Amino acid sequence: MSPHYLLFIRTFQGQSEPILELARKAGAKGATVLHSRMKAGPLKHSFLGLDIANEEELLLIFADSATAQAVCRSLLNEEVAQAELGSRIYLMPVRVIHGFADGLFS
Amino acid sequence: MLLAAGAHAASCVLASGTMPGHLLQTLALDSVEKEVIISFVSEEQVPPIFEELVKKHLFDKTNTGIAITLPMVASFSMLEPSPEKLEEYFSQQAERVLRGEEDLPKKKSHALAMLITDKDQAVYAMELAQAHGFRGGTILRAHGSAASLHKVLDMVIEPEKELLVIVTPKERGKELLELFREALNLEAANTGITALIDVCEILGLSSLSDKLEAK
Numbered sequence: 001m002s003p004h005y006l007l008f009i010r011t012f013q014g015q016s017e018p019i020l021e022l023a024r025k026a027g028a029k030g031a032t033v034l035h036s037r038m039k040a041g042p043l044k045h046s047f048l049g050l051d052i053a054n055e056e057e058l059l060l061i062f063a064d065s066a067t068a069q070a071v072c073r074s075l076l077n078e079e080v081a082q083a084e085l086g087s088r089i090y091l092m093p094v095r096v097i098h099g100f101a102d103g104l105f106s
Numbered sequence: 107m108l109l110a111a112g113a114h115a116a117s118c119v120l121a122s123g124t125m126p127g128h129l130l131q132t133l134a135l136d137s138v139e140k141e142v143i144i145s146f147v148s149e150e151q152v153p154p155i156f157e158e159l160v161k162k163h164l165f166d167k168t169n170t171g172i173a174i175t176l177p178m179v180a181s182f183s184m185l186e187p188s189p190e191k192l193e194e195y196f197s198q199q200a201e202r203v204l205r206g207e208e209d210l211p212k213k214k215s216h217a218l219a220m221l222i223t224d225k226d227q228a229v230y231a232m233e234l235a236q237a238h239g240f241r242g243g244t245i246l247r248a249h250g251s252a253a254s255l256h257k258v259l260d261m262v263i264e265p266e267k268e269l270l271v272i273v274t275p276k277e278r279g280k281e282l283l284e285l286f287r288e289a290l291n292l293e294a295a296n297t298g299i300t301a302l303i304d305v306c307e308i309l310g311l312s313s314l315s316d317k318l319e320a321k
Contacts, residue, residue, distance in 0.1 A: 003199070003203065004301075006220075006301065006303065009184075010115070010117070016251075017251075020251050030250060030251055030296075031250070031251045032222050032248045032249070032250055032251070032267055032269060033248055033249050033250075033251060033264075034119050034246055034247075034248045034269065035119070035247075035248075036117040036118055036119040036144070037117065037118045038115065038116075038117055053118075056117060058117060058119070058144070060222070060248075060269070062299055062301060065196070065199065065200075065203075069192070069196045072182060072192050073189065073192060075184060076182055076184065076187035076188070076189050076192055077187055077189070078187065080184060080187070081184060081185055081186065081187050084185065085184065086184045087115070087183070087184055087185055088114075088115075088146075088181055088182065088183055088184060089181065089182045089184060090146060090178050090180075090181045091178065091179050091180040091181070091195075092176055092177060092178055092179065092303055093177060093179055093303070093304075094301045094302065094303055095217065095279070095301075095302045095303065095304055096279070096280055096283055096301065096302040097299065097300070097301040097302070098283055098284075098286070098287045098292050098299070098300050098301075099222075099287070099292040099293075099297070099298050099299035099300055099301075
């Protein structure tokens with residue numbers, strides 16, 4: 001059985017939808033979005049010595065190896081980079097997974 | 107602290123959890139607000155961060171918090187994309203699969219069970235897990251975006267979701283996933299996903315395991 005991954009994508013506030021659109025086209029079945037405060041990172045600002053916490057969105061996508069590769073490929077290009085949709089993709093291996101209705105991952 | 111230790115970034119997500127205690131549970135006061143901090147660091151940066159958590163935030167005491175590290179096999183910058191790095195990783199990974207090797211860390215004692223499900227189902231799942239002897243659990247608020255979107259008057263309706271995370275001994279991980287699968291009927295479309303990710307390092311559960319070992 002090919003390995004499965006959790007794709008953890010950090011996106012800037014309000015940019016999760018275009019990223020999801022690209023991910024869906026690449027074969028992702030869906031995603032879960034977490035809203036978070038960015039404590040530090042590429043868009044950290046400060047005002048009068050106070051740090052301003054930007055909001056960001058964390059996308060979680062479970063996928064098999066081929067889909068994970070396709071999703072990453074669709075997100076790692078100059079067009080997406082210039083649009084500043086997100087900052088980084090992290091890959092985590094998953095040991096067991098249940099819950100895809102088509103039975104692919106049961 | 108994380109940034110001082112060299113972490114690339116840190117994100118803070120609001121969550122809720124439970125405070126153990128029979129009296130609190132009886133009075134329905136066992137629910138507490140929590141914050142989950144997610145950060146991405148290299149393996150070498152973990153020991154000094156854990157030391158600081160023990161010294162400054164007393165993570166070696168019970169009910170102060172839990173810190174875990176999960177295996178990250180690759181990361182790619184979207185601001186400075188390097189497609190070659192991606193192709194290189196997946197070609198090496200394909201070779202590893204052919205050789206029967208795994209990306210997963212070995213000889214680890216705990217795993218992180220994740221359950222993504224509809225709003226209010228996570229509380230039920232957490233209570234179910236606790237009734238079967240699993241401890242703790244944290245619920246993060248989220249929203250879903252399945253491939254088949256619901257549209258009303260040209261507006262996309264995104265369902266509210268919850269992400270339940272429970273740290274469990276590795277040997278009971280599959281049991282917990284089976285419990286979720288049967289209770290929430292996860293075979294049906296758009297009901298939820300449950301997955302198990304190995305934990306590399308853990309801090310905050312030691313006092314309990316020490317007590318059990320002492321007995």
